[in-house]
Amino acid sequence: GAGVSQSPRYKVAKRGQDVALRCDPISGHVSLFWYQQALGQGPEFLTYFQNEAQLDKSGLPSDRFFAERPEGSVSTLKIQRTQQEDSAVYLCASSLSRLAGTDTQYFGPGTRLTVL
Amino acid sequence: KQEVTQIPAALSVPEGENLVLNCSFTDSAIYNLQWFRQDPGKGLTSLLLIQSSQREQTSGRLNASLDKSSGRSTLYIAASQPGDSATYLCAVSRGNSGYSTLTFGKGTMLLVSP
Numbered sequence: 001g002a003g004v005s006q007s008p009r010y011k012v013a014k015r016g017q018d019v020a021l022r023c024d025p026i027s028g029h030v031s032l033f034w035y036q037q038a039l040g041q042g043p044e045f046l047t048y049f050q051n052e053a054q055l056d057k058s059g060l061p062s063d064r065f066f067a068e069r070p071e072g073s074v075s076t077l078k079i080q081r082t083q084q085e086d087s088a089v090y091l092c093a094s095s096l097s098r099l100a101g102t103d104t105q106y107f108g109p110g111t112r113l114t115v116l
Numbered sequence: 117k118q119e120v121t122q123i124p125a126a127l128s129v130p131e132g133e134n135l136v137l138n139c140s141f142t143d144s145a146i147y148n149l150q151w152f153r154q155d156p157g158k159g160l161t162s163l164l165l166i167q168s169s170q171r172e173q174t175s176g177r178l179n180a181s182l183d184k185s186s187g188r189s190t191l192y193i194a195a196s197q198p199g200d201s202a203t204y205l206c207a208v209s210r211g212n213s214g215y216s217t218l219t220f221g222k223g224t225m226l227l228v229s230p
Contacts, residue, residue: 031215033217040222042223043218045217104162106162
C-alpha cells in the first residue's frame with residue numbers, strides 16, 4: 001500500500017491476556033519505530049529496528065513488551081500479561097533510510113489498546 | 117533527558133484568524149524538528165521538517181521557525197480554516213549511533229470555528 005498500515009485498529013483485552021499488534025511499513029523502508037501514546041500525551045518512543053535488527057529497545061516499559069521484525073518488513077509488538085496501564089494507542093512509523101536525522105517518519109493510524 | 121513543551125495546550129479561534137503555536141525543548145543538540153498534525157483516531161501527518169541548520173520552513177499557509185540556541189520553535193498558521201482543527205505535535209530528533217528517535221511534546225489541540 002501507499003502508507004503504513006496497522007492491525008487491528010482496536011483491541012480490547014482482559015487484564016492478564018497476551019496481545020499482538022502488527023505493523024506493515026512502507027515497502028522498502030529500512031527503519032521502523034514503535035511509539036506508545038497515552039491519552040492526552042504525546043507519543044513516547046518504545047523501540048527501533050533497522051531492517052531486521054532491533055538496535056534500540058530502551059523505551060520498552062517492561063519485559064512484558066517484546067517486538068520483532070524477522071524479515072525486515074512486517075513488525076509485531078507483543079505485550080504479555082497485559083495490565084491496565086498498558087492501555088494506550090500504539091503507533092508504528094517507518095522511514096526510508098538509516099541515516100540519522102535526515103528522514104521524515106511516516107506514521108500508521110495506530111492500534112488503540114484497552115485493557116479491562 | 118530531552119523535554120519538549122508545547123504552549124498553549126488548547127486553542128479555540130474563529131475562522132480566518134492567524135495563530136501561533138509554541139514549542140520549546142531543553143537540549144539544543146538536535147538533528148531536526150518536526151511539526152505533525154494528528155486527527156482523532158488517525159496517525160500523525162508530518163507538516164514541516166526543519167533541519168538543525170535551517171531557520172524556517174514554509175508550506176502553503178504554514179510557516180515554522182527554529183531557534184536552536186534558545187530551544188524554541190513556532191508554527192504559524194495563516195488564515196485559519198475549520199479544516200485546520202486537529203492536535204498539533206512538535207517533535208525533536210536526536211541521533212544515536214547512526215539513527216534518530218523523536219521526542220514529542222504533548223500537543224496543542226486547535227479548534228477553528230466557522
